[in-house]
Amino acid sequence: MTIFNIYIFDREGQCLYYDEWFRTKQSGLPPIQEYQLVFGMMLSMKSFSERLSTNDSNQTVNSFRTSAYKMNFLESATGVKILLNSDPAATGMPDLLQKIYQAWVETVNSPVANLLGEGIDHGFLQSKIRDVVTKHPAYV
Amino acid sequence: MSKNAKQNLADSKKMSAELFCLTYGSLVTELLRDYEDPKEVTMQLDKMGFNMGTRLADDFLAKNSNVPRCTDCRQIAEVLCKNAIPCYLGTTANSSNWVGGDREFTIVIENNPLNELVQVPPNLLAAGLSYSQVIAGAIRGALEAVHFKVYATAMENGANTEIRIRFDSVLKDNLPAGEDD
Numbered sequence: 001m002t003i004f005n006i007y008i009f010d011r012e013g014q015c016l017y018y019d020e021w022f023r024t025k026q027s028g029l030p031p032i033q034e035y036q037l038v039f040g041m042m043l044s045m046k047s048f049s050e051r052l053s054t055n056d057s058n059q060t061v062n063s064f065r066t067s068a069y070k071m072n073f074l075e076s077a078t079g080v081k082i083l084l085n086s087d088p089a090a091t092g093m094p095d096l097l098q099k100i101y102q103a104w105v106e107t108v109n110s111p112v113a114n115l116l117g118e119g120i121d122h123g124f125l126q127s128k129i130r131d132v133v134t135k136h137p138a139y140v
Numbered sequence: 141m142s143k144n145a146k147q148n149l150a151d152s153k154k155m156s157a158e159l160f161c162l163t164y165g166s167l168v169t170e171l172l173r174d175y176e177d178p179k180e181v182t183m184q185l186d187k188m189g190f191n192m193g194t195r196l197a198d199d200f201l202a203k204n205s206n207v208p209r210c211t212d213c214r215q216i217a218e219v220l221c222k223n224a225i226p227c228y229l230g231t232t233a234n235s236s237n238w239v240g241g242d243r244e245f246t247i248v249i250e251n252n253p254l255n256e257l258v259q260v261p262p263n264l265l266a267a268g269l270s271y272s273q274v275i276a277g278a279i280r281g282a283l284e285a286v287h288f289k290v291y292a293t294a295m296e297n298g299a300n301t302e303i304r305i306r307f308d309s310v311l312k313d314n315l316p317a318g319e320d321d
């Protein structure tokens with residue numbers, strides 16, 4: 001089992017963070033275009049699943065799975081979207097996504113980070129997220 | 141104020157309520173000196189609260205993953221009273237006074253920590269100063285971050301603080317250019 005890569009988007013669809021671990025094949029697209037595709041797909045999945053929903057309940061898309069990977073989603077109520085590609089058999093992904101969200105909030109959202117200016121301390125965020133991901137049992 | 145938010149984020153240390161209360165008091169005094177108009181001060185407090193609220197929303201959601209998505213005002217009021225206000229102000233609150241088909245309600249904050257050790261001169265209150273408007277602003281900011289547009293005003297009422305909240309609309313996520321739902 002393994003974890004391949006992660007995208008974090010803000011509510012406007014801008015990719016705030018990208019990282020990868022065991023990604024052996026690249027998409028061959030410029031990164032910006034790849035982020036747009038990934039984000040667009042998530043939006044489409046959301047609207048698609050809402051249209052086809054069989055009742056009115058408030059639902060969220062959690063993941064989709066192919067034979068080679070599983071793409072896990074987390075969208076906070078504030079519109080922050082986290083997408084994580086993992087092995088199809090990986091378990092405990094919702095917990096991991098929640099932990100990544102917490103790490104993101106603690107670094108990007110904290111007043112300490114914002115006192116230094118508008119920019120995000122990318123290195124700090126990266127070390128935090130890498131720490132959370134590499135400690136997860138699904139990361140081997 | 142940012143100190144207070146930082147404490148909440150860190151969770152490891154607690155800030156003395158007295159220190160917080162007095163710092164806030166001197167902040168308001170300073171604002172009154174700078175702006176000279178109590179109404180303008182209320183607006184500034186609201187703005188500061190709003191900016192805090194937009195950040196607190198993410199912080200709150202990260203800490204409380206079990207809170208469900210709200211679909212109506214009753215649920216919003218319940219989460220505010222039962223989770224958010226105890227978490228950030230360390231005191232209890234209740235919702236009441238529902239009017240307009242559940243679109244308008246009052247949250248009564250008991251023992252508002254901002255008001256302890258503070259006596260606001262009645263003439264300033266009469267001139268339009270709303271001492272705890274920062275809380276109302278924070279609620280407005282936090283709800284706006286989760287796509288609910290509301291209007292919030294704070295009123296002092298003896299030992300309690302009343303926050304009047306009026307629901308306006310549900311905001312839509314703006315889609316990137318070229319996308320339509």
